[in-house]
Amino acid sequence: MLIILPLVILVLLFGSLFYYKKSLEPMNLKNMTEVSIDIPRGSNVYGIAGILKENGLIKSKLVFECLTIKENKEGRLKAGSYTLNTGMNLREILEELSTGGKDDNIVTFTIPEGYELRQIADKLSEEGLADANKFLKLSADANNFRGKFSFLKEINQNQSLEGYLFPATYEIFVNSTEEQIIEKMLEKFEEVYENDIKDQLKGRNLNDLIILASIVEREGKLDSERPLIAGVFKNRLDKGMKLESCATIQYALGERKEVLSYDDLKIDSVYNTYIHKGLPPTPISSPGLKSIRAVLEPEKTDYLFFRTKDDGSGGHIFSRTYAEHLNSNPKK
Template structure:
């Protein structure tokens, strides 16, 4: 009899705890919110312990049981969440399994310069242009991988730069690095070439062909004559450059100076980086891109001039 009574008391007590955690614990809107951060890779146990320590929930054990019973462990999101002390487990779980969380999504377009990224971030109200240009210095042009990223609100310019640099390091895998070493090309040279390819052609099938054209020109001492490098100086967006622009005295002017420019002129995407490392052999030394973005190739200058007369009217 005593055993049954004890079991009944324990069962009632456990039921009270569960009810307290799942339904009755919320203190209502009068309780000020707190910012709760879940790091990438945090386990259910880590999250539950932290919630209990912050007095957001009353029992980490019951929270873990609830997560297990609802099979929502995989839906837990990393991010920054607005919670309140004294919330019940059900309410907390509803918030932290919301993919929107307190985050922002930023998309950096392939071919953008650091200056264009600065304008975008300022327009989005994420960081000021001055803060961005302080962290994203000129020597990082081409080293920030363009992609869509998710950050916590309040992210700093330095945090964005660090994440983009890390992503670039990860994208250039061991096979790519081995091939660069075999060819005797530095990462700087490859990213510089990739950045030019990114701005010169739009379609992936052209990137490898144009890469071969440019590397062959360098091999024979022929100027790259890439309009995109001159536009990097002038900040113009025209598909072709003027005769006056060709005379600009800058090491980025690949009409006036042979070889690669001092560094990248944009943020190259993965397809352009791969093309710079793995060019597709072809017989061409000239090409142009028409208004629709189609590339037209030529073996000789005469053929190239015919293409210009026909395609660039």
Template sequence: MTDLFEAETASTTSLDMRRLQRRQRRATRRKWTLVASAVALVVLALGSSVAYSFVKSLSPSESAVADYTGAGSGSIQVVVEAGDTGADIAQTLYDAGVIASTEAFIVAWNQNPDSSSISAGYYFMQREMQASLALDQLLNPDYRDVRTLTVIEGKTLDTYYQKIADLTEYSLDDVKAAAADSAAIGLPAEANGNLEGWLFPSTYTFNPGVTPTDVLSKMVSTTVEVLDRNGVAPEDYERILTVASLVEREAGTDEDRPMIAGVIYNRLAIDMPLQLDSTVHYFAPSDSVFTSDADRAIDNPYNTYLYTGLPPGPIAAPGEASIQAAVNPTQHDYLYFVTVNLTTKETRYAVTYADHLKNVQLLQDWYAANGG
């Protein structure tokens, strides 16, 4: 019995010892795990700090970069090219002596949400400008160096040629020579080499050094854009421009444009001469609003008193309202129209020639009463 109890006691003691040893080992492992975790956190913190410092070193700091103060002085012209990034513009300004450092401009660029809207072109700047002020100046169209051309509706090529010569400082002969190169100015084949009516009336801006070919190309491409926008097929370009030019020269108000286009199409449908004074004035210019019997008797393909159908081409440059009228004329039965008041541009329409003559009398009465 004694041996039995002694063996059991010894066995229990050994078991307790092993349990104690396991606890000690676990405690040791936990201690080293905590030490390793602490070391890892220290390393991570140091790494993050180094990484942050590295990234920060790549970004311009407002307090660390060189920058001028004030709006600068003197005058210099800089060029922003199409597709230039903020860094490209910064380098251009720095090279020109406008800003003290590219970094200062990039800081201003990143802080201004409008920066990306800077347009390509030539700009008037000052030397030694504060970067943020230089950016503001590039965003202000008043500081852009442009050449502006405004051409109005209803004029012929000679008028536009002279305006282009004045704008570009090229001679009138140079402009005409450029206009004769249909391929260089992008004149569509449908025009058959006839530029009349293809120089869209609008206001255009160009950079310094613009050439007649540049201007003519832009005006022609704008005409194509307007025709396409209004659903005109390429094969109908010349016909629509011709009708629109007649509307442009005859209509006194926007309301009359589709009405007059309707009269033109009604006459064409029955092969009736258009009998438009505007076409006679095209080949026989006059200050009078009327045409003479002698003018209407001149044998000219543009004489719509002698020849049926449309004239060979446009007689002027139509605006978009007239193009829209030529595309979407008012549907009616009128074959005649006449402007009876040259001040208000009131226009009367008639189905029969007898009624038309009554309207013509209204014009003659107005003309007599107003010093005609």
């Protein structure tokens, strides 16, 4: 009896080890079949194991539970929609569930750098995520959100949120309101403000920074040129020259014309920097981080002018004097 008991224990031990290793293997590696599953929100490891077992994706609920705990991923399994297959082993399935699947309650949208409020509203409307008019009405007055975001205290009363809805990719719930979407975008700006702007302002005005960054965003096509363009505008401001930015004229016109006429340059608007010195009263677009950093640290230069190259590169020719500027244009 004393000899049999250790043998039984040894058989059970090896049998359990064999069972564990076999349970880690794919269900069917030779004839793989895709299986779509949904993991509901709030599901724990035991509930997830049951879903996987019912859908023929794992051999053992117990082994899945043990492996999840062993790999310290018990609290990292994410809800969502997944497409798995019977050729995946247990570790591959676990990794997939840890990465996260598609949540049918969540949608994503992307706002490109340089978009204006009206463009953001139109894009959200086209994607069925917001009513453009409601969105524009809410974003037309920063006071609607001033109490929730500290940085908004630094911009003028009755100013819109132009420039402060940060361009990025966002995830929102399907039935998010216009107000919730705006708050999500302001939260992103606040994150950028705290991490990249606040300590670099050094007494400078936040609104002035974002205004100039929005112009740099619209004027610059190449990231490498943004600090240089910011340097040109800084030089013009320091010398009391008009900015003469075509981007501000386009904003005043309400359309982005490829070629501006001389009449366009005479438009009666506070955003016409060909007429008025200094910065326009508000940003003209949502600048990205590279344009913001360019204004925080503009390139030191003696250039005062620039114009777009004719080679389609999006680059610019920079000049120190007006005569050089005129000579740089073959169509003058």
